[in-house]
Amino acid sequence: MTAFIQYTLQGLALGGFYALAALGLAVIFGVLGVVNFSHGACYMLGAVGAALLLDATGLGFWAALPIITVAMFLFGVLLERLFVQWLLRLDPLYNFLLTFGITLFLVDFVKRRYGVSSLPYELPAGLQGRVNVGSVSLSSYQIFVAVFSVALCLAVWLLLTKTRVGMIVRASTEDAERSRALGINVGRWVTPVFGFGIALAGLAGVLRAPTGSVNADMGSFFIIILFAVVVIGGLGSILGAVVAGFLVGLVEAYGQGYAGSFSQVLIFVLMAVVILVRPSGLFGREEAAS
Amino acid sequence: MQRTRNSMSSFARRPLALAATAVTGSLVLAACGAGGPSSGGGKISDDKVVLGLLNDQSGVYKDLSGPNSKVAIEMAVADYKAKYGDKAVAKNIEIVQADHQNKPDIANTKAQEMYDRQKADIILDVPTSSAALAVATQAKAKKKLFIDIGAGTTALTGKSCNKYTFHWAYDTYMLAQGTGATAVQNGGKNWSIVYPDYAFGQDMTKSFTNAVTKAGGTVQQSIATPFPNDNFSTFITKAESSKPNVIGIMAAGGDLINFVKQFNQAGLQGKTQLAVGLMFITDIHSLGVDQFQGTQFTDAWYWNFDDQNRAWADKFKAKTQTRPSFAHAGNYSAALQYLEAVQRAGTDNSDAVVKELEGKKLNDVFLRNGEVRAADHRVLHDAYLVKVKSKDQVKEEWDYEEVVSTIPAAEAFNPTVSTDCTM
The missing domain is CATH 3.40.50.2300 (Response regulator)
Incomplete structure (x- = not known):
C-alpha cells in the first residue's frame, strides 16, 4: 500500500509537469488551429538555453526561469510573424508540416553547434533534499515543479475565463467570424497567443534541465508523449490538457511500478481507448466528434 | 485580414486530430525500421587501401566516437607512413566515412556500399550492438575485414563470430x-x-x-x-x-x-x-x-593513465580541442594494427591479413598486453577499474578518472570461447 501511495505521488508530480508542457500546445491549437509540432524543439531550446545562460553568464535556474521564458516568447512571436501567419489561411496541415520542418532545423542546429552530449545543469540551491512523510517521500524539486506547474495552469485558466483578454481570445476561438462582426480584431491576438504557447514550452524546458539530460534530442521523444496528452484531453481544450497531463503521469508511474518496460506503451493504450470511446478526447468539442 | 479558419471547426479538426494521432503513432513505429535492399558484386582493389569508418555521426554516440574517430584513424595512417616511409606496402591510403544513425538497416546498407562501391578493405568502429551484428554479417558475406570498437555485445565473438570480424575494445x-x-x-x-x-x-x-x-x-x-x-x-x-x-x-x-x-x-x-x-x-x-x-x-582505456597515453591524447587534443574517449584510442589502435598486418602480409588480401592478425600479441597506446585470440577474434588487453574523482581532485579539464586497479588481459575478458562460435 505504501508503494502504491508513493507511485501515486510520483505520478501526480510528473502529471503536473506534463500538464504544463502540454498547455502551450493546447492553447496554440485552440486559438490558431495550428498543431505545433515544434513544441518539443522549443522545449529543448528552453533547456539548452538555460544551460548556455549558465555557462556564459553564470546565471542559474532562478534567473533562467524569467529570462528564458521571455526569450522564448519573443522567439515564438518571431516564428509566427515570419512563417506561421502566412499559412494560417491554408489547410492546417501546411502549418503542421512547417512546424515539423522547424523542429528538424532547430534540432540539427543545436547538434551542430553544441554536440549531442548532455550539457551540464544542476539543481538550484534551496531545492536539494527530500520531503518525507511517513514512509513516502518526494524530492523537494519534484514537489516544486508540480506545485509551480499547477499554479501556472490555474493562472492560465483564470486568465482565459475571468479576464476580458481571455474572453476575447476564447471568443475568437469559438467563432472568429462573429467576433469580428462584433468589432474584435481577431488577428491581433494571434501573434501573442502563439508566443505565449512557445514561452510555456521553453519554461517547461527550463524546469526539466536540472532533472534530466539537456541535449538536442530531448524534445524529439517528449513531443510524442505531449501529443498523447493533448489527444487524450481533447485537442485545443485547456482543461483537457491539464486533466490528461495528470492522467498520463499517473499511468506512467503505475506502469513503472507494475508493468516495467510497458510503462510507455500504456500511455498510448490509454490514448487509443480514449479515441475509440470519445474521438474528440475527454474534453474535446462536441462538433469535433460529429 | 481575411481568415477562413473559423470554418475549420466542424470539418478539419477531426482530420487534424486523426493526423496528429497518426503522426504520433508512426513516430513511435519509426524506431523499429525495416531491412534495406542489397546489391551484389565485390571487387578487390589493390592499388589503394581503403579504411571505412562507419559510426554515429549525428546521434547519441557522436561525441564519444563519431567524426573525431576519423581524426584518430588519420593519426594511425600518419604514424604508419612515418614508420615505413618508402617501404610501406600501403602507399595509397584512403579513409571513407558514413553515418549509420545507430540503425541496423542503415548500417547494413552502408556497409555494403562501403565494401562494394567505395572498395573499403576494412570497416571500423560501428557502435550499437544491433548495427554491429548487421555489419559482421556483411563482412562474412563479402569476405572483407570488420573491426568493431564501439559495440558491446558478446555475440560478435559468439553466435555471430566469423573469420573476418574482430572485436577490439570492450564487451559486456x-x-x-x-x-x-x-x-x-x-x-x-x-x-x-x-x-x-x-x-x-x-x-x-x-x-x-x-x-x-x-x-x-x-x-x-x-x-x-x-x-x-x-x-x-x-x-x-x-x-x-x-x-x-x-x-x-x-x-x-x-x-x-x-x-x-x-x-x-x-x-x-x-x-x-x-x-x-x-x-x-x-x-x-x-x-x-x-x-x-x-x-x-x-x-577500456583512460587518456591520463600514463605518459604514453597522455602524449597521444595531447596530439589528439591539438587536432580536436578535446580529450579522447577509449573509442577514439581504440579506432587508432585498430587502424594502426590493420596497416601493420597489411605490411607484414605484403598485400591487402583479406585472408592474408586475417592470418597476420590471428593469434598475434600486440602492443600500442591502446592495447596493453594485447592478443588477438585466434579462436573467436576477441582482442584481449588490460582493462581498468576506475573511480570518478571528486571536484577538488580534478586538476584540469577532462581529468575525471582515477585508476583503482588494472585488470590483467587474461581476467578482463571471458577466458572461455563461446561454444556458439564456429568460424
Whole structure:
C-alpha cells in the first residue's frame, strides 16, 4: 500500500509537469488551429538555453526561469510573424508540416553547434533534499515543479475565463467570424497567443534541465508523449490538457511500478481507448466528434 | 485580414486530430525500421587501401566516437607512413566515412556500399550492438575485414563470430567482470539492476548477473525500462524497495544522465552505491564530476593513465580541442594494427591479413598486453577499474578518472570461447 501511495505521488508530480508542457500546445491549437509540432524543439531550446545562460553568464535556474521564458516568447512571436501567419489561411496541415520542418532545423542546429552530449545543469540551491512523510517521500524539486506547474495552469485558466483578454481570445476561438462582426480584431491576438504557447514550452524546458539530460534530442521523444496528452484531453481544450497531463503521469508511474518496460506503451493504450470511446478526447468539442 | 479558419471547426479538426494521432503513432513505429535492399558484386582493389569508418555521426554516440574517430584513424595512417616511409606496402591510403544513425538497416546498407562501391578493405568502429551484428554479417558475406570498437555485445565473438570480424575494445563481459565482481568483493552483495529493454541492456544484465552471482552476491531484482525513457523516479523507488547495497544502471547516453540526476535527487547518492554498466568519459563531462563522484566503472582505456597515453591524447587534443574517449584510442589502435598486418602480409588480401592478425600479441597506446585470440577474434588487453574523482581532485579539464586497479588481459575478458562460435 505504501508503494502504491508513493507511485501515486510520483505520478501526480510528473502529471503536473506534463500538464504544463502540454498547455502551450493546447492553447496554440485552440486559438490558431495550428498543431505545433515544434513544441518539443522549443522545449529543448528552453533547456539548452538555460544551460548556455549558465555557462556564459553564470546565471542559474532562478534567473533562467524569467529570462528564458521571455526569450522564448519573443522567439515564438518571431516564428509566427515570419512563417506561421502566412499559412494560417491554408489547410492546417501546411502549418503542421512547417512546424515539423522547424523542429528538424532547430534540432540539427543545436547538434551542430553544441554536440549531442548532455550539457551540464544542476539543481538550484534551496531545492536539494527530500520531503518525507511517513514512509513516502518526494524530492523537494519534484514537489516544486508540480506545485509551480499547477499554479501556472490555474493562472492560465483564470486568465482565459475571468479576464476580458481571455474572453476575447476564447471568443475568437469559438467563432472568429462573429467576433469580428462584433468589432474584435481577431488577428491581433494571434501573434501573442502563439508566443505565449512557445514561452510555456521553453519554461517547461527550463524546469526539466536540472532533472534530466539537456541535449538536442530531448524534445524529439517528449513531443510524442505531449501529443498523447493533448489527444487524450481533447485537442485545443485547456482543461483537457491539464486533466490528461495528470492522467498520463499517473499511468506512467503505475506502469513503472507494475508493468516495467510497458510503462510507455500504456500511455498510448490509454490514448487509443480514449479515441475509440470519445474521438474528440475527454474534453474535446462536441462538433469535433460529429 | 481575411481568415477562413473559423470554418475549420466542424470539418478539419477531426482530420487534424486523426493526423496528429497518426503522426504520433508512426513516430513511435519509426524506431523499429525495416531491412534495406542489397546489391551484389565485390571487387578487390589493390592499388589503394581503403579504411571505412562507419559510426554515429549525428546521434547519441557522436561525441564519444563519431567524426573525431576519423581524426584518430588519420593519426594511425600518419604514424604508419612515418614508420615505413618508402617501404610501406600501403602507399595509397584512403579513409571513407558514413553515418549509420545507430540503425541496423542503415548500417547494413552502408556497409555494403562501403565494401562494394567505395572498395573499403576494412570497416571500423560501428557502435550499437544491433548495427554491429548487421555489419559482421556483411563482412562474412563479402569476405572483407570488420573491426568493431564501439559495440558491446558478446555475440560478435559468439553466435555471430566469423573469420573476418574482430572485436577490439570492450564487451559486456569485460564491463560486468570489472565493475560487478569488484563491487561484490567490496561488500556490495545485494544488487538491483535497472536496464533498458533492448539487446544491449538485456545482454548487460545477463553479464552483470553472472558476474555478481559468481563473486558471491545476489541480484534481487532486475527492472526493465522502456528505451528511450525520460523519467525514472518510480523505477528508482522500485529498485530501492528491496534495500540493495548496489543499484546497477545499464542505460547509456542521455538515459544514463536522466537516471543519475534522478538517482541523486532521490537522495541516494552516498547512501546506496551506484554501479554504472557502461560509461564514457564524455558522460562524466556532460554531467559534471559532482554527480558521479565516487562511482566506479570499468574503462577500456583512460587518456591520463600514463605518459604514453597522455602524449597521444595531447596530439589528439591539438587536432580536436578535446580529450579522447577509449573509442577514439581504440579506432587508432585498430587502424594502426590493420596497416601493420597489411605490411607484414605484403598485400591487402583479406585472408592474408586475417592470418597476420590471428593469434598475434600486440602492443600500442591502446592495447596493453594485447592478443588477438585466434579462436573467436576477441582482442584481449588490460582493462581498468576506475573511480570518478571528486571536484577538488580534478586538476584540469577532462581529468575525471582515477585508476583503482588494472585488470590483467587474461581476467578482463571471458577466458572461455563461446561454444556458439564456429568460424
